[in-house]
Amino acid sequence: MEKQIVCLAGDGIGPEVMAAGKRVLHMIERLYQHKFHLQDELFGGAAIDAYGNPLPARTLAACLASDAVLLAAVGGPRWDTAPERPEKGLLALRKALGVYANVRPVTVDEATLHLSPLKEECAKNVDFVVVRELTGGIYFSYPKHRTNEQATDTLTYSRREVERIVEYAFRLAATRRKKVTSIDKANVLESSKLWREVTEEVALRYQGIALEHLLVDAAAMEMIKNPGRFDVIVTENLFGDILSDEASVLSGSLGMLPSASHAEQGPSLYEPIHGSAPDLEADRANPIAMMRSVAMMLQQSFGLSAEANAIEQAIQNVLKTGKATSDLGGKETTSSFTNYVLQELEAQVLVGRGRA
C-alpha cells in the first residue's frame, strides 16, 4: 500500500513524539512492505516563528491533499502573549478539514493497572470511548469580543451539528457494548437542551442501544467513581476536552491516550490528546499516545488492522517488562522506550512468520 501522510510536529514535545511516531511508521513499512510518504510541514508556534501564521496556506493545502494527517502538539509559553497563538492554527485546521468527530478511546493497560490512582478492581473495567464534537461550540465562538472590563464567548450548536455527532456515537456503540451516555448541562444551557432533545430523536432510530443522559458535573464524578459504567460517551467540544483529560488519569498518564478525528469526507486527523508539555525536559515525553495515534491511523484510514494490532501488542509487551517513561514512574527516555517498542514489533512480526 502507498499513502501520503502529512506530519505536523508542532512545538514543545511535539517534534520528539513525532520522531517516535515516524520510526514506528518506518518499521511498519519495512515489515509489511508498504510505502508511506511522510511530508513534514510547519504548524503551530513553529509556523508563527517562520511565517507569522500558525496554519500557513502551504501546510493547509498539503493536509487537504493528503491521505491522512498526523499531528503531535502545539503551543507553549513563548507564544502565550503573542498576537497569534498556535492553538488558533489547530482550531482552524480542524475546521478546514471538517473533522467533526473526535474519537478518544480510554483503556487501562494490564501492566500499568497498579499506576492508576483508582483501586485496581475499579480501574481494570475501564474500556470506553469519548466521542467529542470537534468543530462547533464555544471554541468556535461567534460573536466573541473583549474589552478591558468585559469578555464574551458564545456557545452555539445547530440541530445538524448535534445530530451528526450523536449519530456517529450510536453507530460506534452498535459495534461495542451498545450503550451511549450523552453528557450535557441541560439544567442550565439552551445549547444543552437542544443537544438532549436531538439525542432523544436520534436514539429512536437505534433500537437495541441504551441511552442515558448525565449532567457534566455528575459525569466528572462518575468517571472517577465508576468508570466501568461507560461504553460510548458523546458530548460537546469543551466538555469533551475536559473530560478526556480527566479520563487519561485512569490509565496512569496523559501520555497514553490517542485520538482520531473524522470528517464527512476527506482526510482524517490523528493526534495524541495531550499538549506540548513545556514543563518536560528533553527526551522525557511518553511516546505511547503518539504510537497509538499512528495505530489508529493505520486501522481507521487505511484498513491495516494487523499492523495496528502489532503496534498495540508491542507497546503492551514492553510495558509488561516494567519499562516505562518517567510519567509512569519508569526510567526510560522517549528514545529508549521507542527503541524497545521497535525491537518488540520486529521480533513479534518475524516470530509470527516463523523467521526469528
Ligand SMILES: NC(=O)C1=CN([C@@H]2O[C@H](COP(=O)(O)OP(=O)(O)OC[C@H]3O[C@@H](n4cnc5c(N)ncnc54)[C@H](O)[C@@H]3O)[C@@H](O)[C@H]2O)C=CC1
Ligand atoms: N492538541 C494540542 O496541540 C494541545 C495543545 N495544548 C497546549 O499545550 C501547552 C501546554 O498545555 P498544558 O495545559 O500544560 O497541557 P499538556 O497536555 O501539555 O500537559 C499537561 C501535563 O501532562 C504532562 N504530559 C503531557 N503529555 C505528556 C507526555 N506525552 N508524556 C509525559 N507527560 C506528559 C505534562 O508534562 C504536564 O504536566 C499549552 O500551550 C496548550 O495550549 C494543550 C492541549 C492540546
Ligand SMILES: CC(C)CC(=O)C(=O)O
Ligand atoms: C489546545 C486546544 C485547542 C485543544 C485541546 O486541548 C484538545 O483538543 O485536547
Ligand SMILES: [Mg+2]
Ligand atoms: Mg485538551
